[in-house]
Amino acid sequence: MNVKWDKPLTEAVLLKRYKRFLADIQLGDDTFTAHVPNTGSMTSCWEPHWKCAISKSDNPARKMAHTLELTHNGETWIGVNTxxxxxxxxxxxxxxxxxxxxxxxxxxxxxxxxxxxxxxxxxxxxxxxxxxxxxxxxxxxxxxxxxxxxxxxxxxxxxxxxxxxxxxxxxxxxxxxxxxxxxxxxxxxxxxxxxxxxxxxxxxxxxxxxxxxxxxxxxxxxxxxxxxxxxxxx
Missing domain, CATH: 3.40.1350.60 (Trna Endonuclease; Chain: A, domain 1)
Known part of the structure; x- marks a missing residue:
């Protein structure tokens, strides 16, 4: 049995993760901040310019529409949404x-x-x-x-x-x-x-x-x- 996202994820580039719950994301010519649902150190889960996958919420009440769901180290996707x-x-x-x-x-x-x-x-x-x-x-x-x-x-x-x-x-x-x-x-x-x-x-x-x-x-x-x-x- 699988967990599926409500909408397909979008592949992007992870620029940096900071203050535990924030990540700067680059998608094409756009750069924005996404929510990181992970309280840990995320050691071995990200480096600058790794590929990542993000979800987007249509909830207007959210401060950040995007959520960092996955990162990719060149070998595997890594699920960072705990x-x-x-x-x-x-x-x-x-x-x-x-x-x-x-x-x-x-x-x-x-x-x-x-x-x-x-x-x-x-x-x-x-x-x-x-x-x-x-x-x-x-x-x-x-x-x-x-x-x-x-x-x-x-x-x-x-x-x-x-x-x-x-x-x-x-x-x-x-x-x-x-x-x-x-x-x-x-x-x-x-x-x-x-x-x-x-x-x-x-x-x-x-x-x-x-x-x-x-x-x-x-x-x-x-x-x-x-x-x-x-x-x-x-």
């Missing part, structure tokens, strides 16, 4: 594409636990306990390997602690990484960027939190289901 990871995960779960998480009749997004929320709650499997799934978008590539996170992530650390607690309470718990680039064939935690996250992920794995990595098929008309990738703890 919101698409959860959209993809929801579609894949509903259509039984993630083999480790099939058979559940209830797929509830944004399940509240205490004062926090987990991305998906699965229920209804006849032989397995209910399952909580947290989703992370992966775009960082270092040393030829997909890595996460691309900046210190206290929020990500908190989610791992929550998944470990849910596992201890008898639930299934899974960490699902959605890799939005096709020039990698395995993934690991970015120890050099967030050592604490890497340590917590190892602890989570040790207590039975499942680590699932799925790669997308990237394109300017849609982002589709790709394949499972191996995961390395070190």
């Amino acid at each position: 919101a698409n990871a959860n959209k993809l995960a929801h579609l894949w779960l509903k259509n039984g594409l993630i083999s480790e998480l099939t058979g559940y009749s209830v797929i509830q997004p944004e399940k509240k636990i205490g004062e926090s929320r987990i991305d998906f709650y699965l229920e209804g499997h006849t032989t397995l306990p209910s399952c909580y799934v947290e989703v992370k978008n992966v775009t960082l590539k270092l040393d030829g390997i997909a890595q996460f996170p691309d900046a210190v992530s206290e929020r990500g650390q908190k989610h791992l602690k929550e998944l470990m607690q849910l596992k201890k309470e008898g639930h299934r718990a899974a960490m699902l990484y959605v890799v939005q680039r096709e020039d990698v064939d395995q993934m690991k935690p970015a120890h050099g960027i967030d050592k604490v996250y890497g340590q917590l992920l190892a602890e989570a794995h040790a207590v039975g939190v499942e680590i699932l990595v799925y790669q997308c098929k990237m394109g300017t008309s849609e982002i589709g289901f790709g394949k499972s990738l191996p995961f390395l703890l070190r």
Whole structure:
């Protein structure tokens, strides 16, 4: 199952990204600022004058009509809109594409636990306990390997602690990484960027939190289901 844009994306040139949420775009003879829906560092996801793909909104209330959706490093499109990871995960779960998480009749997004929320709650499997799934978008590539996170992530650390607690309470718990680039064939935690996250992920794995990595098929008309990738703890 694929995520498609409401309208076809337009290919352009990315001049620079700055203040996290802004990018200067060149389209023909025109230069304008687009919204960047990504809070991370976007390391390995852009350089000046890379090809990119943008969407355009007709909403007159928006400050910027255009959104940066994809960049291209010469080998692959890279999905820099982090919101698409959860959209993809929801579609894949509903259509039984993630083999480790099939058979559940209830797929509830944004399940509240205490004062926090987990991305998906699965229920209804006849032989397995209910399952909580947290989703992370992966775009960082270092040393030829997909890595996460691309900046210190206290929020990500908190989610791992929550998944470990849910596992201890008898639930299934899974960490699902959605890799939005096709020039990698395995993934690991970015120890050099967030050592604490890497340590917590190892602890989570040790207590039975499942680590699932799925790669997308990237394109300017849609982002589709790709394949499972191996995961390395070190």
